[in-house]
Amino acid sequence: LNQFAPTDAFVYYSAGERLNAGHQLYSLQPGDTVIAAKPPYWTVPLLSPPLLGVLWRPFAAIGNTGFLVGWMLTTAAFLEALALLSRRAPTLTLIAVGALAVPIAWQLMLGNVNGILALAIVLLWRCRNRPGLAGALVAFMVAVKVTPLALAWWLVTSRRWRGAVWFLAASATLLIVAVIGAGAGSIPAYVEVMRQTSTIGTSDLSIAGLARALGVPAGTSAFAPWIFVAGG
Numbered sequence: 747l748n749q750f751a752p753t754d755a756f757v758y759y760s761a762g763e764r765l766n767a768g769h770q771l772y773s774l775q776p777g778d779t780v781i782a783a784k785p786p787y788w789t790v791p792l793l794s795p796p797l798l799g800v801l802w803r804p805f806a807a808i809g810n811t812g813f814l815v816g817w818m819l820t821t822a823a824f825l826e827a828l829a830l831l832s833r834r835a836p837t838l839t840l841i842a843v844g845a846l847a848v849p850i851a852w853q854l855m856l857g858n859v860n861g862i863l864a865l866a867i868v869l870l871w872r873c874r875n876r877p878g879l880a881g882a883l884v885a886f887m888v889a890v891k892v893t894p895l896a897l898a899w900w901l902v903t904s905r906r907w908r909g910a911v912w913f914l915a916a917s918a919t920l921l922i923v924a925v926i927g928a929g930a931g932s933i934p935a936y937v938e939v940m941r942q943t944s945t946i947g948t949s950d951l952s953i954a955g956l957a958r959a960l961g962v963p964a965g966t967s968a969f970a971p972w973i974f975v976a977g978g
Contacts, residue, residue, distance in 0.1 A: 755857030881912025
């Protein structure tokens with residue numbers, strides 16, 4: 747519970763602090779909480795899309811208690827997702843939780859936004875035949891993590907056209923919210939963050955990093971994530 751613990755929830759909280767102070771989201775200025783960089787993997791204090799920093803602004807506004815509340819919400823969302831799964835398939839859920847005990851414990855400690863996405867994915871499946879909710883949920887997930895964009899493709903391939911339209915409408919709305927809350931400059935800044943982390947900044951545990959560990963040349967490994975996405 748140390749307020750300076752190196753958790754993802756604290757990274758989001760400090761992003762909210764910077765926005766509340768009128769500072770840049772993807773760079774540190776005098777007076778900002780220091781978030782350590784780890785070149786070449788990342789050189790910025792936030793790797794998430796701008797909307798995530800905007801959503802954490804209210805938590806940052808109420809101080810350390812806000813950090814704890816934000817962390818608790820991500821944890822509660824993850825636990826709720828597990829609870830909903832266990833109601834539907836208790837045995838399989840128990841086996842999965844046992845097999846993934848270490849990453850699950852890591853997620854609970856970090857308070858990563860993945861906890862909220864886990865609940866959102868379960869809710870998406872439950873309301874998959876309600877196009878408005880389904881499209882809005884996918885838009886929210888993409889706006890805070892990007893990689894759930896694969897679920898937008900699922901809306902298309904499963905011919906959920908109304909859901910796809912709702913996805914586009916909700917995405918446009920969330921983009922406006924991000925611009926208002928983080929400034930128009932945060933959008934191109936995040937595009938540059940994605941460019942860096944998907945090329946020279948791929949970490950050892952990424953698909954590209956694992957390919958390098960297997961002896962694949964670095965230049966070729968850079969294509970591994972795109973091959974994986976295309977295959978999926």
